[in-house]
Amino acid sequence: MPGTVVETRELGRRFAGVAALRALDLTVGAGEAVAVFGPNGAGKSTLLRLLATLLRPSTGTLRLFERPISDGGAAARRRIGFLSHQSFLYPDLTPTENLEFYARMFGVINLTQRVRTLIERVGLAGWAHRPVRTLSRGLEQRCALARALVHEPQLLMLDEPFTGLDVDASAMLTAMLQEAHANGTTLLMTTHDMARGFEVCRRAVILTRGRLIWDGHIGETQLIEFEQTYLASVHAAEAARA
Amino acid sequence: MMLALIRKDLQIEFRTKETLAALLLLGLLTLVVLSFAFDPTSELRVEAAPGALWVAVIFAGVLGLNRSFLAERENECLQGLLLCPVDRGSIYLAKAVGNFLFMMLAQLVIVPIFIFFFNLPVSFGLAGVFLCLALGLLGFAAVGTLFAAISVRTRAREVMLPLLLLPLTVPIFIAGVKVTAPLLAGKPLGDVAPWLNMMVGFDVIFLVVGWLVFEYAVEE
Numbered sequence: 001m002p003g004t005v006v007e008t009r010e011l012g013r014r015f016a017g018v019a020a021l022r023a024l025d026l027t028v029g030a031g032e033a034v035a036v037f038g039p040n041g042a043g044k045s046t047l048l049r050l051l052a053t054l055l056r057p058s059t060g061t062l063r064l065f066e067r068p069i070s071d072g073g074a075a076a077r078r079r080i081g082f083l084s085h086q087s088f089l090y091p092d093l094t095p096t097e098n099l100e101f102y103a104r105m106f107g108v109i110n111l112t113q114r115v116r117t118l119i120e121r122v123g124l125a126g127w128a129h130r131p132v133r134t135l136s137r138g139l140e141q142r143c144a145l146a147r148a149l150v151h152e153p154q155l156l157m158l159d160e161p162f163t164g165l166d167v168d169a170s171a172m173l174t175a176m177l178q179e180a181h182a183n184g185t186t187l188l189m190t191t192h193d194m195a196r197g198f199e200v201c202r203r204a205v206i207l208t209r210g211r212l213i214w215d216g217h218i219g220e221t222q223l224i225e226f227e228q229t230y231l232a233s234v235h236a237a238e239a240a241r242a
Numbered sequence: 243m244m245l246a247l248i249r250k251d252l253q254i255e256f257r258t259k260e261t262l263a264a265l266l267l268l269g270l271l272t273l274v275v276l277s278f279a280f281d282p283t284s285e286l287r288v289e290a291a292p293g294a295l296w297v298a299v300i301f302a303g304v305l306g307l308n309r310s311f312l313a314e315r316e317n318e319c320l321q322g323l324l325l326c327p328v329d330r331g332s333i334y335l336a337k338a339v340g341n342f343l344f345m346m347l348a349q350l351v352i353v354p355i356f357i358f359f360f361n362l363p364v365s366f367g368l369a370g371v372f373l374c375l376a377l378g379l380l381g382f383a384a385v386g387t388l389f390a391a392i393s394v395r396t397r398a399r400e401v402m403l404p405l406l407l408l409p410l411t412v413p414i415f416i417a418g419v420k421v422t423a424p425l426l427a428g429k430p431l432g433d434v435a436p437w438l439n440m441m442v443g444f445d446v447i448f449l450v451v452g453w454l455v456f457e458y459a460v461e462e
Contacts (some may be wrong), residue, residue, distance in 0.1 A: 090317070101249075
């Protein structure tokens with residue numbers, strides 16, 4: 001699947017006069033898996049929310065799927081899945097009802113079959129008809145992943161998806177993300193867990209104080225070197241602004 | 243997609259029954275208390291009845307509107323909605339229609355009890371009163387849905403919503419009382435046409451305004 005999925009030029013966002021993201025240039029090609037690292041407050045979540053059209057840029061331009069965001073982003077959102085540490089699931093509805101609702105909102109055809117398949121795929125068959133309120137954090141996050149995938153997005157954005165998950169649930173989520181990537185889905189993930197990030201992604205970018213300070217590809221054996229690069233880059237950027 | 247959103251709101255409400263129960267309880271309590279303020283045989287009771295009905299509608303409506311975005315707040319579901327491939331104005335319209343339906347459902351119980359407690363003749367134009375309530379509540383839902391979306395993200399949302407909402411909806415309630423009073427006295431709808439037209443105008447204006455500005459109301 002050739003082409004560019006995300007292209008930002010001088011992208012910036014301010015909140016009440018404070019810059020959360022500054023002049024960011026980033027290009028993500030179709031089928032890539034990119035991990036976004038950075039200390040707390042670096043602007044990682046702001047970046048994903050801008051790309052998901054949940055926020056409007058203060059400066060710069062954003063193109064998704066090789067098109068500018070012209071209609072408020074509705075057409076682009078049809079091709080985007082978003083998974084956060086918040087599930088976006090209605091606690092009083094069951095996983096099946098939640099997925100059917102989102103499937104309707106995204107205009108999914110044959111939604112009953114699609115929802116049943118997803119529920120089985122994320123291992124929620126035994127909990128499909130219980131209110132989300134009664135599910136554990138791990139089960140809820142599995143359901144959230146199904147929600148993000150219900151319309152078969154071409155770009156899946158994940159904001160700290162491993163937060164609060166136990167080892168088994170994290171491994172399950174990693175396996176599902178690897179499968180989605182193998183099927184051609186472009187992934188963009190923020191996480192503090194470098195090991196988990198590199199189980200799925202081969203490209204990393206580092207943000208600090210709203211600026212992109214490092215962008216490169218990582219081999220499987222270079223995790224320790226990357227950790228050192230990360231610390232050195234972040235400390236250098238912090239020292240330069242001190 | 244708007245239907246999917248309305249269906250979801252109804253699904254949650256029929257499971258939890260929180261909003262309808264609150265609307266009914268507060269509406270009925272208000273009517274009961276006000277009905278005891280007047281002598282059952284007095285003419286004043288009939289004259290005060292339209293005001294009492296609309297006070298009950300306002301109190302119950304504010305409570306219902308306050309709850310309308312709470313379900314979207316849990317687990318940040320509003321963000322999930324905003325990620326859907328629909329324009330934000332459509333989300334507003336669906337929420338406004340949902341709020342209107344809840345308030346009208348409550349009136350199906352409140353109005354018969356209002357007739358009973360205020361000892362009103364059942365011969366008056368009940369259809370006209372429901373038309374008037376529908377027009378009033380549509381305008382109330384149009385303004386209230388927009389302000390509920392704004393106030394749900396504030397800390398003092400229970401106070402903020404009535405402070406924002408009530409001053410702006412005074413015209414529709416004045417029109418509501420002015421229409422209800424002649425209808426209760428058995429006069430035809432034609433006699434209150436100017437007030438009804440005003441209510442229709444209010445509804446159209448605020449539905450359009452809400453549809454246009456909702457995107458900015460939910461934006462961070």
